[in-house]
Amino acid sequence: MKKSSSTRASQLALALAATGLMASNSALAQSGEVNVICSAQAAWCSMIAVTFEKSQGVKVNMTMKGSGEAIAQILAEKANPKTDVWFGGTGDPHLQAAEQNLTLEYKSPTLPKLHDWAQQQAKQSGYKTVGIYSGPLGFGYNTELLAKKKLAIPKTWNDLLKPEYKGEIQSANPSSSGTAYTMIATLVQLMGEDQAYEYLKKLHKNISTYTRSGTGPIKAVARGETSVSISFVHDGPGEKAQGFPIETITPADGTGAEIGSMSIVKGSRNLTAAKQFYEWALTPSAQALGAATLQFQLPSHKETKVDPRVPDFKKIKLINYDYAKYGQTAERKRLIQRWEKEVNSLPQ
Structure with missing residues (x-):
């Protein structure tokens, strides 16, 4: 059952109170603005915008785009940047933006309080991005549909190639989605490149739709x-909490994980407000807003309370994902072009 607008309003008020971010009336006066591209889930993006405005007195002009579309926009606006901060989305495109000198070097004083993986993301980018959350790649499945169609729960990557799954699987398109690019990079590292593309060709036969956004497939499963x-898989519990018959699983043969990131755009017109937003977004209280909007990634600040619905990384077989290599612009472009040429061009 979906939440009513009154329920969402109550949820927002509770989240604001719980995180200690309620501002006094005097602080509510607007003092500046910040333009943010948000590549997280829409509810989380909206909560961030409203909470930051109310607590910090800075107007937020927010647009929501997948990470692939976000970096394309920032690149297109390089000569005349209209964005100040890019929040969320998979870390690989943030590393590519750093490589292309699209983002600003900024070493936050909060860095020592973040998990090692978040600090490493910052370090390897030359401090032009920072990790704000992490989440593993896996499968979502509709329990009612699997039972109705007498389909087994897929437990490995190879399970997805079974003929009974023909037309039953959705994935995002790597040209627009960081989630899908993470899938390709994960498979390349897990299987070897040529074998991974042979796998993707076989998987293509079972894919019904390649969605534009990375969250599109799991929302389709839920509904x-x-x-x-x-x-x-961190996108599953939020759908389940709304009453949808959905569960998630990570492949037993290994998987990758994203490091959702945040970057300040080079040439920001509102740099003071951008840094203010950046620092605020790294606080435990701000990071707790993810779970408040049913988003269950692992927060990067060590002191952020972790919701029990966040995936337990200790129970997941994770590959040693090479974020530096697969965050390179040339590597991403090459792998996606190969996918377009060898996989997406095939009939289904």
């Missing part, structure tokens, strides 16, 4: 539009 998705 009974498809049986299985290739998704970040």
Whole structure:
């Protein structure tokens, strides 16, 4: 059952109170603005914008785009930047933006309080991005549809190639989605490149739709539009909490994980407000807003309270994902072009 607008309003008020971010009336006067591209889930993006405005007195002009579309926009606006901060989305495109000198070097004083993986993300980018959350790649599945169609729960990557899954799987398109690019990079590292593309060709036969956004497939699973998705598994519990018949699983043969990141755009017109937003977004109280909007990634600040619905990384077989290599612009472009040429061009 979906939440009513009054429920969402109550949820927002509770989150604001719980995180200690309620501002006094005098602080509510607007003092500046910040333009943010948000590549996280829409509810989380909205909560961030409203909470930051109310607590910090800075107007937030927010647009929501997948990470692939976000970096394309920032690149297109390089000569005349209109964005100040890019929040969320998979870390690889943030590393590519850093490599292309699209983002600003900024070493936050909060860095020592972040998990090692978040600090490493900052270090390897030359401090032009920072990790704000992490989440593993896996499968979402609709329990009712699998039971109705007598389909087994997929437990490995190879399970997705079974003929009974033909037309039952959705994945995102790597040209627009960081989630899908993470899938390709994960498979390349897990299987070897040539074998990974042979796998993707076989998987293509079972894919019903390649969505534009990375969250599209798991939302389709939750709503009974498809049986299985290739998704970040932290997106599943939020759908389940709304009453949808969905569960998630990570492949037993190994998987990768994203490091969702945040970057300040080079040439920001509102740099003071951008840094203010950046620092605020790294606080435990701000990071707790993810779980408040049913987003269950692992927060990067060590002191942020972790919701029990966040995936337990200790129970997941994770590969040693090479974020530096697969965050390179040339590598991303090459792998996606190969996918377009060898996989997406095939009939289904």
